[in-house]
Amino acid sequence: MEYQKIIKTFYAVDLSSNMFRGKIPESIKTLTGLQLLNLSNNELSGVIPPSMGNLIRLESLDLSSNKLSRRIPQELVQLNFLEFLNVSNNNLIGPIPQGRQFNTFSNDSYMGNQALCGYPLSMKCVDAKVSEPSKVSFEEDTESDFPDGVDWVVILIGFVSGLMVALVWGDHVTRRYYKWFLQRFRK
Template sequence: MNTFFAVDLSGNMFRGNIPESITTLSGLLLLNLSNNELSGVIPPSMGDLLRLEALDISGNKLSGMIPQDLVQLNFLEFLNVSNNNLTGPIPHGKQFDTFLNNSYMGNQALCGFPLSMNCGDSEASKPPKVSSEEDTESDFPNGIDWVVILIGAMTGLVIGLVYGDYLSTKYYKWFSQRSRR
């Protein structure tokens, strides 16, 4: 079992392709290869790093398309492929639908959502539509979430009222004694 959780090799002037062997680090959460001189394509096998939460390969000389295989990275919260020579449509689905323009800046030939440049295929440049059949999860809290939210709010309210009453009584007495002098 590989015990690497984060690999930061940024700013080292590395040249050549991203090695396929990087995918053997199956427990990897963060991979930063930014600001090197890496070239070639993004290996589709990087989609096998299923635990990856952050991927920064910006500031290199990577070319080709962003592999659709990266869409299967369910935990990916941060992506930066900016300032490369990437081309074609940005993949759609899962986490990729949450990344903003700055994740893709400096790639003149990238197109599609969220960028303003269309890909020629009008469907590729539109934001993805989520149907109720496709994704039943919602960002809006469901029933059990509301129970937890209400318990927390009520607890905070009770503590605030009790402590507020205690402090106001204490400082009222203190203020009354001070003002009588």
């Protein structure tokens, strides 16, 4: 079914074990807030759409036990928050994408795809560059919003001065209202 407008506030979509057939629709890319997508145990065929790399908040992706074919799109490496991936028991071929989160997934994520190769599987790809995980430093991987250098000094000064104000003010308030509290609730 095609909808003219798609609700973009979905966080989790579990359509597993529904005997769905056909391709994964390209319109899935519009669900940019999606954190969990489970399409396992269906009869989906065709390719994994490269546009799924647009689901940048995705933390869990389960496409296992379908009839998906061809390669795992390199665009999925863009999914920085992906903690769980399962594409096992499909007909996928070629090298497993390398980099970022893909270097953390185990063999179980890819089992049952006879023509997949590369890390972490024992079957090496013909091209040696593809078979090993890439060594990407944190500086090259993403720009970090984590403060460094002078930023830490500013944060520390702000924290200490805020703590001092809170302690002095708390002491003042405690002394001022202590007598009032005792008179009010001693009865």
